[in-house]
Amino acid sequence: MTTDNAAAKGFQFPNSLRLERxxxxxxxxxxxxxxxxxxxxxxxxxxxxxxxxxxxxxxxQFILKAAFGSVGVFNDTLVKATPLILVGLACALTFRMRLWxxxxxxxxxxxxxxxSAVVLIPLLPxxxxxxxxxxxxxxxxxxxxxxxxxxxxxxxxxxxxxEVVTTLMMNYIATSWVLFWVFGAWSEGGFQMSRMFPRTxxxxxxxxxxxxxxxxxxxxxxxxxxxxxxxxxxxWFIVYRSKWGYEIRLIGDNPRAANYAGxxxxxxxxxxxxxxxxxxxxxxxxxxxxxVHRLQGAISPGYGFTGIIVAWLAKLNPVAVILVxxxxxxxxxxxxxxxxxxxxxxxQGIILFCVIASDVLLRYRIRLVRR
Amino acid sequence: MIDWIVILQAGxxxxxxxxxxxxxxxxxxxxxxxxxGVEGMMLIGAMFAFxxxxxxxxxxxxxxxxxxxxxxxxxxxxxxTISFQADQVVSGLATxxxxxxxxxxxxxxxxxxxxxxxxxxxxxxxLSALPILGPIFFTNHSVxxxxxxxxxxxxxxxxxxxxxxxxxxxxGEYPSAADALGISVYGLRYAYxxxxxxxxxxxxxxxxxxxxxxxxxxxxxxxxxxxxxxxxxxxxxxxxxxxxxxxAFGALRRLILDLQGPTMLLWFPNPFRFQxxxxxxxxxxxxxTIIILVIGSRAAMKKRMGAPAALGLPYVRGxxxx
Numbered sequence: 124m125t126t127d128n129a130a131a132k133g134f135q136f137p138n139s140l141r142l143e144r145x146x147x148x149x150x151x152x153x154x155x156x157x158x159x160x161x162x163x164x165x166x167x168x169x170x171x172x173x174x175x176x177x178x179x180x181x182x183x184q185f186i187l188k189a190a191f192g193s194v195g196v197f198n199d200t201l202v203k204a205t206p207l208i209l210v211g212l213a214c215a216l217t218f219r220m221r222l223w224x225x226x227x228x229x230x231x232x233x234x235x236x237x238x239s240a241v242v243l244i245p246l247l248p249x250x251x252x253x254x255x256x257x258x259x260x261x262x263x264x265x266x267x268x269x270x271x272x273x274x275x276x277x278x279x280x281x282x283x284x285x286e287v288v289t290t291l292m293m294n295y296i297a298t299s300w301v302l303f304w305v306f307g308a309w310s311e312g313g314f315q316m317s318r319m320f321p322r323t324x325x326x327x328x329x330x331x332x333x334x335x336x337x338x339x340x341x342x343x344x345x346x347x348x349x350x351x352x353x354x355x356x357x358x359w360f361i362v363y364r365s366k367w368g369y370e371i372r373l374i375g376d377n378p379r380a381a382n383y384a385g386x387x388x389x390x391x392x393x394x395x396x397x398x399x400x401x402x403x404x405x406x407x408x409x410x411x412x413x414x415v416h417r418l419q420g421a422i423s424p425g426y427g428f429t430g431i432i433v434a435w436l437a438k439l440n441p442v443a444v445i446l447v448x449x450x451x452x453x454x455x456x457x458x459x460x461x462x463x464x465x466x467x468x469x470x471q472g473i474i475l476f477c478v479i480a481s482d483v484l485l486r487y488r489i490r491l492v493r494r
Numbered sequence: 495m496i497d498w499i500v501i502l503q504a505g506x507x508x509x510x511x512x513x514x515x516x517x518x519x520x521x522x523x524x525x526x527x528x529x530x531g532v533e534g535m536m537l538i539g540a541m542f543a544f545x546x547x548x549x550x551x552x553x554x555x556x557x558x559x560x561x562x563x564x565x566x567x568x569x570x571x572x573x574x575t576i577s578f579q580a581d582q583v584v585s586g587l588a589t590x591x592x593x594x595x596x597x598x599x600x601x602x603x604x605x606x607x608x609x610x611x612x613x614x615x616x617x618x619x620x621l622s623a624l625p626i627l628g629p630i631f632f633t634n635h636s637v638x639x640x641x642x643x644x645x646x647x648x649x650x651x652x653x654x655x656x657x658x659x660x661x662x663x664x665x666g667e668y669p670s671a672a673d674a675l676g677i678s679v680y681g682l683r684y685a686y687x688x689x690x691x692x693x694x695x696x697x698x699x700x701x702x703x704x705x706x707x708x709x710x711x712x713x714x715x716x717x718x719x720x721x722x723x724x725x726x727x728x729x730x731x732x733x734x735x736x737x738x739x740x741x742a743f744g745a746l747r748r749l750i751l752d753l754q755g756p757t758m759l760l761w762f763p764n765p766f767r768f769q770x771x772x773x774x775x776x777x778x779x780x781x782x783t784i785i786i787l788v789i790g791s792r793a794a795m796k797k798r799m800g801a802p803a804a805l806g807l808p809y810v811r812g813x814x815x816x
Contacts, residue, residue, distance in 0.1 A: 171599070175602075223583050225587065278784075278788060282791050282792060284784075284787045284788055284791045285724075285787060288720060288724045288727070288787060289784050289787060291717075291720050292721075292781070292784050293784075295777070295780040299773040299774070299777045302770075303771070304770075306769050306770040306773070307768075307769075307770030307771070308770075310770075432591070435584060464598060465594070465595045465597070465598025465599035465600075466599055467595075468591060468595035469594075469599055470595070471591050471595065472534075472588050472589075472590070472592035472593075472595050472596075473592060475588035475591060476570065476585070476592065479574060479578075479581065479584050479588060480574050480578050482578075483579065483580065
């Protein structure tokens with residue numbers, strides 16, 4: 124590189140930055156870099172909003188107030204966070220294995236479709252007792268999502284087909300599939316939505332218990348959040364405390380070592396993709412059974428994609444997924460009313476960029492070196 | 495009835511979008527960097543091309559700004575993946591989010607802008623008189639379609655028959671060896687990721703200034719950026735195969751539109767005439783992308799041919815390869 128040196132001789136900074144590989148990561152550092160990354164992202168996003176003719180401080184103030192300002196809106200934030208917890212777990216699980224399931228959105232739609240099929244085909248009569256009905260819907264949603272995860276998982280494991288592209292393509296197929304039913308067989312009077320589900324197919328909401336606890340009146344938080352919390356505990360246990368989870372982490376960290384250790388990568392790939400798809404499917408079930416109460420085309424403002432960011436920001440930790448989901452639930456909620464409409468999406472992208480860029484600080488320490 | 499000449503002609507026109515995007519991605523991936531942000535970069539390109547053209551009345555300026563904007567976005571991906579060694583998949587997704595979000599923010603209200611000056615259409619005298627080939631390839635096509643005819647062989651020749659092309663392949667296959675020979679791995683990777691961004695911007699501008707003019711927010715690209723990435727794998731990183739695949743996909747898009755028209759299909763009543771079954775037709779390009787990926791990876795396994803060896807791996811000088 125003689126030419127480089129010659130060119131650099133003209134002017135030299137007295138100090139230079141040098142990256143040195145870290146040997147160990149302090150326990151507080153991952154959380155600190157995540158928070159720092161979000162702050163940097165908000166500043167960068169603010170600059171873009173300013174450039175686009177908006178008022179960044181006002182936008183952020185609005186987001187805070189519209190998402191966390193009162194019990195009512197915080198309830199709405201938690202409702203938005205519910206599907207995010209489940210899709211965030213779905214993404215975190217596969218990412219842990221360095222398997223890129225970008226198809227949570229499609230698996231969400233298939234889960235919603237499967238749960239609807241129980242009510243609309245109908246597989247169970249409307250008079251079925253509520254617990255049985257909900258259990259059947261959750262099972263159907265899980266299975267349909269798992270099927271949507273199985274296809275790319277199998278293709279990846281057996282034929283080495285790039286799962287990023289296949290899971291993404293499956294998203295488009297899933298939304299078309301739902302639209303086929305919503306516009307056709309399940310259409311209610313020609314509208315682009317199914318009929319309203321019977322009450323037995325609704326997840327219980329806080330407001331349903333307003334008679335016993337007056338404080339709950341008007342709060343729409345539904346049982347889906349319990350599904351999310353339980354799922355987070357289960358996934359945490361699987362990943363960190365079970366033999367299967369050890370295999371998953373080993374494959375993610377060093378697939379060659381895992382192979383030599385006799386771990387079945389093909390089977391694990393398929394199973395993890397199915398479990399991930401099933402979790403996203405549960406999110407779809409919880410959303411239509413707890414919030415929408417019917418099947419229609421627009422049931423997700425991109426939950427599946429936000430789940431990717433949630434998982435990454437949570438450093439793939441199932442417990443952190445819950446906290447990050449609540450933050451992003453607020454962003455999604457406030458985002459609906461913010462203009463221009465692309466701001467929340469753009470902020471999500473910038474946050475993701477800052478988070479992965481900040482990961483370099485986990486692997487390296489930056490030293491100021493005197494020449 | 496279905497007019498195959500019209501479908502193929504439209505296929506070449508719409509396929510040009512996929513062609514530019516896949517050739518850009520081929521260049522980036524040949525250098526070892528996968529950029530999954532094609533869809534976002536295309537949207538940025540489409541939005542800027544249309545916005546600048548509406549503002550200035552000059553589509554060529556729109557084209558230029560579109561390419562530079564998408565190129566700038568690709569540099570973000572380059573910094574994070576090449577210098578910060580972040581995971582290319584996640585960074586590509588972030589590129590995508592930023593591209594989609596930014597284009598929606600800056601394209602606010604643009605869908606109501608109406609019509610504007612577009613890039614010219616040409617009919618090649620002489621060649622257009624050829625039977626079959628004339629109407630398909632040389633009649634009333636946007637000038638960008640002809641640029642596609644030029645770009646494909648040039649890029650193929652560049653990659654496979656020139657010294658800089660050899661360097662490009664070396665950086666993507668065996669970066670430490672290339673580095674030892676004095677080839678700048680980081681520099682070349684930056685350059686080719688940027689080239690990929692420029693071409694993705696061109697692809698986006700091709701949509702909004704020539705093929706289906708206008709700004710329809712996310713539906714402007716409707717997943718074509720992702721199809722382009724699938725096409726690159728199917729094409730096994732070869733521009734000629736990417737061209738064939740792109741035109742075939744373009745023709746399929748047109749065929750899907752045409753299939754929704756007639757009352758009879760062969761000897762049967764046409765079910766796709768109705769809205770609901772029509773969604774099966776809309777699944778086709780995406781399902782087909784999965785199918786060609788399966789075919790492509792089977793062929794790659796058989797011939798032991800495949801992705802550039804260093805694709806997706808960050809290069810760190812002085813560290814043992816993985």
